[in-house]
Amino acid sequence: MMRQLLASLFLGLAACLLGGATALTEGAGRDWRSPGGDSGKTHHSRLTAINAENVSHLGLAWAAELDTFRGQEATPVVVDGVLYTSGTAGRAYAFDAATGKQLWRFEPEVDMQVNRTVCCDMVNRGVAVARGKVFVASLDGWMYALDARTGAVEWKSDFIENRKRGDNSTGAPEVAGDVVVIGMGGAEYDVRGYVTALDLDTGKLRWRWHVVPRDPKLGPQESPELEAALKTWDPNSRWDIGGGGSPWDAINYDPETGLVLVGTGNGGPYATSKRSPTGGDNLYLASLVALDPKTGWMKWHYQETPGDNWDFTATQPMIFTRMDVDGEIRPVVLHAPKNGYLYILDRRDGKLLRANPIVRTNWAKGIDPRTGRPILDPEAADYTTGPKIVFPATTGARNWHPASYDPATGLYIGAVLDMGNLIFMTPGAKPLKARGLNNDAALIFTPDVKEALAGFPPEFGDAVRKLPAYQEALKQPATAQIRAIDPLTGKTVWSADTAGWQDRGGVLTTASSLTVYGGVTGKLFVRETKTGRLLKEIDTGTPIMAAPMTYEVGGVQYIAVMAGWGGGGYPFVPRYSAAYTRGNMNRLLVFKLGGGKVPMPDLLPPLEVAPEAPAQAPGVTAATIAKGQGLFFGNCAICHANQPRSITPDLRRMQPGTHEAFRQIVLEGLLTPNGMPRWDDILSPGDADAIHAYLIDLQGKTRADELAKQKSGKPLDGPSLTILSNY
Structure with a gap:
């Protein structure tokens, strides 16, 4: 812990050593200027007015109905007393941050055909604010620059490369100098991933960087790094499907190094042997890449899951900070992707400093600290030769739910899911399915494996039951927790169970040693950061997945959070979710000391027997x-x-x-x-x-x-x- 305090004291010195680059802001202040709060995206605040002694008096200051019923994953932004946030399919809102008065509301015209290629709900993870503009990306891939005062459209720009493919957008834009950078989604469909940089003032395309190579028969690659990447793919790869790699989240501009770090997505189709028959690392899937925001040229890369075989995306949120690692204070990026490891890399060159498992991981036996490569365990996890139970599951040890880093304690605090899944190939050749699912694998999560096997042929069930991981799956199918982790060791300092494996949420920490997060049960929890001791819980009646944030206006500290169930697996509403009993009317909830009770949504009426079905048409067999x-x-x-x-x-x-x-x-x-x-x-x-x-x-x-x-x-x-x- 003392090392982390010393690291904060050396903030100015570190900036000088980096050649005079702009230093990171350690924690947000009165304003919360990006979805991550500060330039390091730590989801940490320096505010202390709400603390352990008075948090029992926390209550509702104001709330806003969003008039939608889908997943809410954005963290609001507050600049100069105005709260900006985004919602379903790229809607944007502006409120007086003290009173809750709506200043404007924006709804893009979205081509709903894009819904066919959105695996995980019509969500949006936030806005960017710069130069008097609010930037928000719509679900169908248009970037809007809105006047921050009025919400009027100043410009709109199409950032989708090929609208005949399954490209879509759910991430938050990132401002990097004079460009706004945005990724895209759709790796399970037929996309070739890329990030796009648009001019802040005009919306014109400045550059585009592709994650994976294109078919070499089409001619030279677009960049030298893609020519290098091509050597890690089979020349006869399934180029028709696109390769995947979509960077749908995790794009951070680093003011110290002047680089944009991008987390890239999974391969498509899932199995490496189907995607790239002779194998290979398949760069730059499941990687962190550092790009020059002026040119789009790559400066370094680190591949977390070479030859991704399991949907182990690297698109999970990153955190920039400084840490004493092996006696040297370094500018680092903390990253916990889906694959079950928590990585510490040097932000200047991508050098691996630490990689520790935080859940069960049988796809790899560990990460070689010398090469930075995983030590694979094909016998346990290569499902192309037969069904396997792989830990962690494709849902990920970590996913989009933002974690927080508290510099005072050195703790990385976030939602962690320790679960596996049965994964197996589906029979038959798979021709390209345009704008359709091309993942070519089937998944059953470990809590359901035993029951699900009853529906399979006996020989398949017998093969699964003989797997070494089967008994492990029965013994402990899933553990879902908020965990405070020492990132240098990967060890859990404290943990708090959530209601179930679908109950994961984003986290806020404050300098007053508070950790704040919500649950899909509808409760907002406040814990002491050092110990995890529960200090306060508020029942809101609305599911919470998004990360809370905090800000100050007029000397009053507020805590705000978006509320609404959705995201991956959104049709399957768990029975413990508030959406199951009270519906899913989306809300923005804002709290302060001395606030009132949260109005509870009405209970849903009792379920009625399904209506009588009509007769089948003639000839139905x-x-x-x-x-x-x-x-x-x-x-x-x-x-x-x-x-x-x-x-x-x-x-x-x-x-x-x-x-x-x-x-x-x-x-x-x-x-x-x-x-x-x-x-x-x-x-x-x-x-x-x-x-x-x-x-x-x-x-x-x-x-x-x-x-x-x-x-x-x-x-x-x-x-x-x-x-x-x-x-």
């Missing part, structure tokens, strides 16, 4: 229904969980009018304004009818099951095979 089931899980199930209380429609409960308009909804875009895209470029009328036949059959079975439950007094939303079949 068991084969028709089976075809429809395959088409449903190949195209529709990622959004439609067919689960009670889902935030997307439960298609087992369609009303007569929906059945009558089924073709128009699926093929003609009747409900596009509601976010339901049209599918006539992929699905034929016969395909749509087969899906409809499957859903009619499923609705009839669901109704019969629920009538039996009602008669026996069992809850209608109890576990059932119709839910399990979504695997």
